[in-house]
Amino acid sequence: MNVEQLLLTVLTYGCLFSVLTLSLNLQYARGGMINFGTVAYFAAGAYAYAIFTQDPPSGLDQYMFGFGAPWWVGFLAAGVASLIFAVVTGWPTLRLRGEYLALTTFAFAEVLHSFLLNERRIGNGSVGLSNIERPEMNWMGLGENYTFALSAILLMGLTMLLYRRILAAPYGRAIDAVRDDEVAAEAVGKDIKRLRFEVFVVSAVPIGFAGALYAMITTLVSPDLFTAEITFFVWIALVLGGERTIVGAILGTMALVTFEEVVRSMHFETVRAAEIAASTEEILTGVIFIMILRWQPFEKFGRKGERA
Amino acid sequence: MTLLAQYFVTGIVTGCFLILATIGFSLTRRVEGFLNIAHAELLGVSAFTTWGLNVGLGWPFIPSALVGIVFTAFLGLFIGRVVYDPIRRLGPAVLLISSVGVAYVIGGAVDGVIGTGIRTLDIPLATTYRFWGVRITDYQMIVVALAALTGVSLALFLNKTKTGLAIRAMSANPELAASRGIDVRQTSRATWLIASGLAGLAGVMLAMIATLSTDIAFRQILQILAVAILAGLGSLYSVLLSGLIVGIAMDMSVYWIPAGYRPLIAFAVVIIVLLFRPQGLSGRKPS
Amino acid sequence: MTQDLLVVDKVIKRFGGLKAVGGDTGLSFTVPQGAFLGLIGPNGAGKSTTFNLISGVLKPNSGSVRLDGKDLAQVRPHEIASLGLGRTFQTPRSFPSLSVLGNVLVGANNAGEHLPSVASGNWRTDEAALQDKARVVLERVGLGPRIGDVVTNLSGGEMRMLEVARQLIREPRILLLDEPTAGVDPSLQKKLSDILVDLHREGCTLVVVEHNLHFLLSIADSVVVLQNGELLAKGSPQEIRSNADVIAAYLGDEHAA
Numbered sequence: 008m009n010v011e012q013l014l015l016t017v018l019t020y021g022c023l024f025s026v027l028t029l030s031l032n033l034q035y036a037r038g039g040m041i042n043f044g045t046v047a048y049f050a051a052g053a054y055a056y057a058i059f060t061q062d063p064p065s066g067l068d069q070y071m072f073g074f075g076a077p078w079w080v081g082f083l084a085a086g087v088a089s090l091i092f093a094v095v096t097g098w099p100t101l102r103l104r105g106e107y108l109a110l111t112t113f114a115f116a117e118v119l120h121s122f123l124l125n126e127r128r129i130g131n132g133s134v135g136l137s138n139i140e141r142p143e144m145n146w147m148g149l150g151e152n153y154t155f156a157l158s159a160i161l162l163m164g165l166t167m168l169l170y171r172r173i174l175a176a177p178y179g180r181a182i183d184a185v186r187d188d189e190v191a192a193e194a195v196g197k198d199i200k201r202l203r204f205e206v207f208v209v210s211a212v213p214i215g216f217a218g219a220l221y222a223m224i225t226t227l228v229s230p231d232l233f234t235a236e237i238t239f240f241v242w243i244a245l246v247l248g249g250e251r252t253i254v255g256a257i258l259g260t261m262a263l264v265t266f267e268e269v270v271r272s273m274h275f276e277t278v279r280a281a282e283i284a285a286s287t288e289e290i291l292t293g294v295i296f297i298m299i300l301r302w303q304p305f306e307k308f309g310r311k312g313e314r315a
Numbered sequence: 316m317t318l319l320a321q322y323f324v325t326g327i328v329t330g331c332f333l334i335l336a337t338i339g340f341s342l343t344r345r346v347e348g349f350l351n352i353a354h355a356e357l358l359g360v361s362a363f364t365t366w367g368l369n370v371g372l373g374w375p376f377i378p379s380a381l382v383g384i385v386f387t388a389f390l391g392l393f394i395g396r397v398v399y400d401p402i403r404r405l406g407p408a409v410l411l412i413s414s415v416g417v418a419y420v421i422g423g424a425v426d427g428v429i430g431t432g433i434r435t436l437d438i439p440l441a442t443t444y445r446f447w448g449v450r451i452t453d454y455q456m457i458v459v460a461l462a463a464l465t466g467v468s469l470a471l472f473l474n475k476t477k478t479g480l481a482i483r484a485m486s487a488n489p490e491l492a493a494s495r496g497i498d499v500r501q502t503s504r505a506t507w508l509i510a511s512g513l514a515g516l517a518g519v520m521l522a523m524i525a526t527l528s529t530d531i532a533f534r535q536i537l538q539i540l541a542v543a544i545l546a547g548l549g550s551l552y553s554v555l556l557s558g559l560i561v562g563i564a565m566d567m568s569v570y571w572i573p574a575g576y577r578p579l580i581a582f583a584v585v586i587i588v589l590l591f592r593p594q595g596l597s598g599r600k601p602s
Numbered sequence: 603m604t605q606d607l608l609v610v611d612k613v614i615k616r617f618g619g620l621k622a623v624g625g626d627t628g629l630s631f632t633v634p635q636g637a638f639l640g641l642i643g644p645n646g647a648g649k650s651t652t653f654n655l656i657s658g659v660l661k662p663n664s665g666s667v668r669l670d671g672k673d674l675a676q677v678r679p680h681e682i683a684s685l686g687l688g689r690t691f692q693t694p695r696s697f698p699s700l701s702v703l704g705n706v707l708v709g710a711n712n713a714g715e716h717l718p719s720v721a722s723g724n725w726r727t728d729e730a731a732l733q734d735k736a737r738v739v740l741e742r743v744g745l746g747p748r749i750g751d752v753v754t755n756l757s758g759g760e761m762r763m764l765e766v767a768r769q770l771i772r773e774p775r776i777l778l779l780d781e782p783t784a785g786v787d788p789s790l791q792k793k794l795s796d797i798l799v800d801l802h803r804e805g806c807t808l809v810v811v812e813h814n815l816h817f818l819l820s821i822a823d824s825v826v827v828l829q830n831g832e833l834l835a836k837g838s839p840q841e842i843r844s845n846a847d848v849i850a851a852y853l854g855d856e857h858a859a
Contacts, residue, residue: 099590106350106411107589110540114585117537125575176725177714184697184708190659191695195709195768196683239415286427293419300413301402
């Protein structure tokens with residue numbers, strides 16, 4: 008096991024997924040919205056990046072669109088795609104609360120997944136798109152892996168700054184008020200619909216960018232990579248880190264990614280042993296999750312739970 | 316036309332299976348007040364316990380199934396007492412999120428013990444009957460019969476037995492029920508046993524009519540959610556109708572759209588119902 | 603003739619089959635600009651429901667509520683608030699994740715609650731001015747020393763004063779107060795009555811629901827009495843004190859108790 012490689016992977020994916028956790032933190036811990044469809048915005052970004060940067064279809068390709076655009080166009084397109092998907096899913100669900108919102112966002116994500124899986128004209132269906140455009144990533148001779156790690160750190164840092172700026176402004180106070188008590192917030196002139204919708208949409212954009220970066224790193228997008236497991240992963244990371252704090256969200260994600268990567272980097276003699284290790288990882292993740300919900304950031308989770 | 320009729324009949328079977336799978340889920344929602352995402356994992360537990368006894372140890376099918384169902388019922392009770400009871404005061408959102416953790420634990424355990432691959436029970440091949448050109452197997456008929464039987468017994472149970480009446484009282488108003496001398500804890504335990512037992516029954520049915528792989532649970536939860544939401548979260552009798560609607564809609568959709576989109580029907584149901592009629596078929600206001 | 607700021611016109615509100623407000627003919631009363639109206643009646647008379655109908659939390663089944671001649675039927679609660687209508691609640695409502703200061707500041711509509719201003723950062727000057735204003739308002743309601751406290755540490759009475767402070771920073775043209783003295787200790791009650799008298803003098807229109815008639819009748823300039831959601835009587839405090847119907851329906855109980 009190469010420790011340097013492992014650290015680099017943890018750092019890259021840790022920062023990348025922290026973008027998702029931070030966004031979820033804004034939506035749930037501050038905005039009071041349970042979004043169980045996080046993966047969809049991530050997938051929208053990744054697919055948008057792939058579609059915009061890939062060459063037009065030829066030969067056996069079943070996809071319809073490929074614009075051959077430079078990477079930065081694809082990157083921007085990823086943010087826009089995620090934003091559009093957030094508008095489409097956020098607008099009709101504005102009046103839903105708690106578990107109803109959770110279920111609807113979850114269903115929307117599954118609808119997108121189902122389309123990506125079955126509609127070959129988007130991204131070759133279940134096969135996915137491979138050989139995705141990677142920008143020349145050799146910044147100051149550091150090598151691709153380091154440059155990608157730096158990009159992930161940068162993306163996370165910018166997301167953090169963006170959310171900090173929003174939350175430090177009176178805007179943060181207003182969304183806290185809306186989450187705490189909608190009726191009282193309305194009585195002081197807060198437009199609940201606007202605030203909730205904006206939080207939902209704004210926090211989707213960095214997720215889209217993260218999707219694009221993910222596509223660059225893996226050079227592959229396929230429906231298998233974007234299942235509800237990513238949504239659950241982000242939720243677990245958020246709970247693990249303790250909600251409400253930006254640092255907590257990042258630490259939680261890092262811890263979970265480290266845990267997964269360490270398990271993944273272990274070598275097993277047989278397939279069966281690897282299977283058992285994978286399921287042990289799953290069980291442990293679940294147990295930790297349950298234990299944290301029960302014993303850790305209690306009052307806060309509980310208080311919101313009642314309201315949700 | 317015969318093909319369409321065939322899809323319709325298959326849809327009824329799917330619907331009946333969904334009824335069995337969803338009633339326990341809705342019962343939990345009604346009495347315990349939250350969406351138990353891990354409910355579908357219990358189907359997997361029961362299906363693979365039955366498979367393990369039947370294929371692994373060579374037991375006959377019926378005893379294997381009975382042990383599978385009873386084991387699942389008590390596992391559900393155990394989880395309810397150990398995991399959900401202590402955090403009930405934290406509200407339905409935390410319970411919902413916790414149940415994702417429970418789903419991970421059960422799913423991981425089933426994966427670890429069973430491993431990947433496709434499994435089938437060691438039971439005689441299904442006998443196919445034909446009625447006016449429409450095929451139905453004896454196993455499928457059992458599913459339909461059991462769904463009907465479950466519907467009837469549930470109605471009898473809720474209306475005639477002391478525990479059933481307590482469950483109804485508790486789901487209507489827990490505080491009032493407690494003040495009227497209903498043993499809340501015992502009622503809650505009975506609910507876990509029944510809901511999980513029903514999940515166990517549904518799991519056995521699944522093992523009987525389909526092939527088993529360890530990811531079945533996740534696919535089922537989506538459809539269970541669709542049925543429960545269409546029925547109106549927490550309502551029980553409407554599950555009978557909404558299960559059939561979702562089952563028939565999914566199977567008949569294959570006539571018009573590619574089969575890959577079949578699960579999409581379930582999500583479309585979720586979205587449409589929640590956006591336009593959140594109370595579902597039952598007409599009860601969502602709490 | 604002074605202009606009517608608020609008009610409640612033949613309003614009927616039903617919950618299920620039950621008529622909560624308005625009976626058969628609908629509830630009507632008017633609040634002239636600059637008035638100090640007391641709204642009284644026994645429990646269940648529909649006072650809080652009336653407040654909810656005026657502030658838009660509930661919409662009437664029939665009839666209309668007009669503010670400045672504008673029908674509020676299609677106006678959302680936060681828009682009504684922005685038209686200059688402030689209100690407090692029967693059970694005090696606060697924002698537990700905000701400090702006492704934050705709870706008052708959130709009452710002000712800072713430009714920084716809109717994304718363009720968040721992006722440009724130009725809300726900071728407003729914020730500084732509002733913080734000063736919030737301090738003044740908190741001093742005024744007697745919560746000056748509690749400024750940095752968490753809301754959950756406040757007593758029930760302090761919570762009510764906090765709600766008043768949150769409305770004061772908005773400088774509403776018309777303020778609806780729902781049982782402002784309930785659970786408030788006598789020294790704060792005195793403060794409250796001073797504040798209300800001052801507000802009235804400054805030109806703010808007041809509508810106050812109150813069970814403490816001694817408190818209310820000494821400062822209000824007119825009174826509306828509700829019973830079973832219908833108008834029982836209206837008049838000056840003196841008239842109400844001597845109205846036989848009112849005494850029978852309401853004051854009688856109070857005096858007996």
